[in-house]
Amino acid sequence: MTARPAASDEILIRQFKDGDRNAFDGLYQRYLPAVYRRVRFVIPEADVEDVTQEVFIAAVRSLPSFRGEAQFGTWLRTLTNNKVAEYYRKRNRKQEAPESPLLDDLRQPSEGNAAKIMEDRIILRAALRRISQQHREVILLRFAEGMQFNEIAVLMGQNLEATKSLFRRAIAALRTHLDERQ
Amino acid sequence: MTSSNKKPQNPDDLLAEFADRVLEEEAAVPAAAADPEVRSLLATVQRLGRVARAEDPDQKTVGRMQADLKQRLSRSRSDTGHAWQSQQTRQRLSLTFASVAVFAVILLAIPILLSGNGGTEATAGIQTQGALVLVGIGCMIAMVFWLRRRK
Numbered sequence: 128m129t130a131r132p133a134a135s136d137e138i139l140i141r142q143f144k145d146g147d148r149n150a151f152d153g154l155y156q157r158y159l160p161a162v163y164r165r166v167r168f169v170i171p172e173a174d175v176e177d178v179t180q181e182v183f184i185a186a187v188r189s190l191p192s193f194r195g196e197a198q199f200g201t202w203l204r205t206l207t208n209n210k211v212a213e214y215y216r217k218r219n220r221k222q223e224a225p226e227s228p229l230l231d232d233l234r235q236p237s238e239g240n241a242a243k244i245m246e247d248r249i250i251l252r253a254a255l256r257r258i259s260q261q262h263r264e265v266i267l268l269r270f271a272e273g274m275q276f277n278e279i280a281v282l283m284g285q286n287l288e289a290t291k292s293l294f295r296r297a298i299a300a301l302r303t304h305l306d307e308r309q
Numbered sequence: 310m311t312s313s314n315k316k317p318q319n320p321d322d323l324l325a326e327f328a329d330r331v332l333e334e335e336a337a338v339p340a341a342a343a344d345p346e347v348r349s350l351l352a353t354v355q356r357l358g359r360v361a362r363a364e365d366p367d368q369k370t371v372g373r374m375q376a377d378l379k380q381r382l383s384r385s386r387s388d389t390g391h392a393w394q395s396q397q398t399r400q401r402l403s404l405t406f407a408s409v410a411v412f413a414v415i416l417l418a419i420p421i422l423l424s425g426n427g428g429t430e431a432t433a434g435i436q437t438q439g440a441l442v443l444v445g446i447g448c449m450i451a452m453v454f455w456l457r458r459r460k
Contacts, residue, residue: 176377
């Protein structure tokens with residue numbers, strides 16, 4: 128999750144740790160879109176807001192022990208991935224049918240182009256769950272978080288060419304699973 | 310330099326550039342990509358881009374979610390407070406009960422122990438009773454320690 132302006136996360140975190148609860152509002156507004164988009168790519172529509180909120184609740188609870196060894200955005204991304212994994216663990220424990228996310232989404236009313244996007248979102252989500260974590264991550268960083276390839280390369284500790292190559296392999300893996308569904 | 314002299318673009322770069330483009334706006338799969346494999350990858354990127362452009366929460370959603378988060382946080386704070394208070398009460402009650410029990414056993418034990426030490430007429434029965442009381446006191450003390458450790 129990319130920290131936008133230099134209006135520093137560190138200052139807001141310090142203020143929060145010093146007891147200023149409102150300091151978290153700044154972090155929430157800054158990071159909500161990225162967390163929301165990432166969650167929306169991988170979680171059924173009906174549960175997107177709930178899981179997003181759980182990420183931020185976990186952040187508020189863990190922030191006092193955040194030591195700033197990683198960037199706040201990176202730390203929040205890890206929290207988001209953990210919450211998503213927890214969501215599917217709980218869902219599997221309830222032994223719900225693997226296709227039930229589709230049913231959840233189809234309960235949402237939609238028309239025309241929105242319906243087409245909704246359908247694509249459902250199919251892509253199912254395919255995204257089937258590819259490797261590394262492939263999924265590069266796709267989410269580019270499409271859910273809007274990071275540039277050079278930023279992704281830095282984050283992943285690779286050069287730009289290797290990142291683009293990983294992206295192509297990720298798209299190929301995704302396409303394979305999309306083909307299987309059609 | 311004519312376009313026919315152009316070096317064919319590496320598929321990695323072509324795909325990455327197309328991803329940048331579809332995130333900005335709806336874009337058609339470039340005609341330059343003649344290879345069906347590459348065209349199919351570009352079509353997948355196009356699909357991802359279409360979905361990604363529609364993912365942002367609107368201002369109304371952001372406002373509603375922020376209010377909801379504050380509510381959830383204050384609820385969880387007060388729940389934690391209540392749980393902490395009731396745990397404190399439980400701790401106090403069990404400690405009081407344990408102390409009263411120990412005190413009662415000691416009170417009951419003193420006359421028996423004194424009579425056991427005093428006379429030559431002390432019998433084996435009285436000594437056994439005294440030992441039992443001591444064991445009882447020991448058990449009570451152990452129970453108090455156990456209760457304290459559980460917390």
